[in-house]
Amino acid sequence: MTWFNNAFLPSIGRKRPVLLILDNHVTHLSTYAIDAARHNGVDLLFFLSHSSHLLQPLDVVYIHALKQKVADMSVDLGYYGIKTLPRKFFPKMLMQSMNRLTGLTVSSSFSATGIYSFNKRAVHALEFNPSSCASQSRAVNDGNEPEERQTCDSCGHAKDNILVKMGLVSADLAISLVEPPKSKQIGN
Incomplete structure (x- = not known):
């Protein structure tokens, strides 16, 4: 609720309704969150269980690209093979890697999952088991x-x-x- 009220709502502008897509972890399902969303013109859409690896934009494209950037930077600095990156360097490297990803990476994350622009064929095989x-x-x-x-x-x-x-x-x-x-x- 703190994130919803202090980070999400101030960043979405005034145009309503707004769609908020969430994984369906039980912590996201509360009467407080549902009432607050309804009161603020926010529609909630929950992913199916065990499907976020196929549908969640950050998981599908962005995180993969971020991991690749971190790996490339590690190799450029000479940390490869058995020589591992010291923990104290990781936060700065992560921040630099995130800064090197473009808005195109973020938008392609939504496109790859079929969320925007809407494409129901983007995810070919959704297996819920x-x-x-x-x-x-x-x-x-x-x-x-x-x-x-x-x-x-x-x-x-x-x-x-x-x-x-x-x-x-x-x-x-x-x-x-x-x-x-x-x-x-x-x-x-």
């Missing part, structure tokens, strides 16, 4: 369901789509229409 979660699953029963369901420890999403089981969503929409993760705490 809850069983591929790195962490172990745990059984959850919130008292409203007759049986326990397996959920991902890292994101909280159900391994099986209860909306499909209930007949509310067809199986072909199971990837994109998922129930929100279970959380013991609301708000952050």
Whole structure:
């Protein structure tokens, strides 16, 4: 909320509505954030779980380019092979690398993910596979369901789509229409 109120809102100008795209980490889902966004004319769009490596612009293009700039600078300074860059030099090198990336790199990040300009074919193969979660699953029963369901420890999403089981969503929409993760705490 501090970032939203003190950094995001002052930087977006007055034209509304504004779209804010977030990964769907449980910390981004709070009644305070949703109410504040609604009050300020900000529409929220959340990435599917386990898809930010395909859809998040910084992950897809910008971070890759930044890593390459840091690696190139390291080699130029003679740090390669077994000779590693001392930690005390890294912050300055990172800042210089970031300053060498252009606005074109940032805009191509959004283009590569199909966000702007909109291109639904930019990401060719989006595979959402809850069983591929790195962490172990745990059984959850919130008292409203007759049986326990397996959920991902890292994101909280159900391994099986209860909306499909209930007949509310067809199986072909199971990837994109998922129930929100279970959380013991609301708000952050």
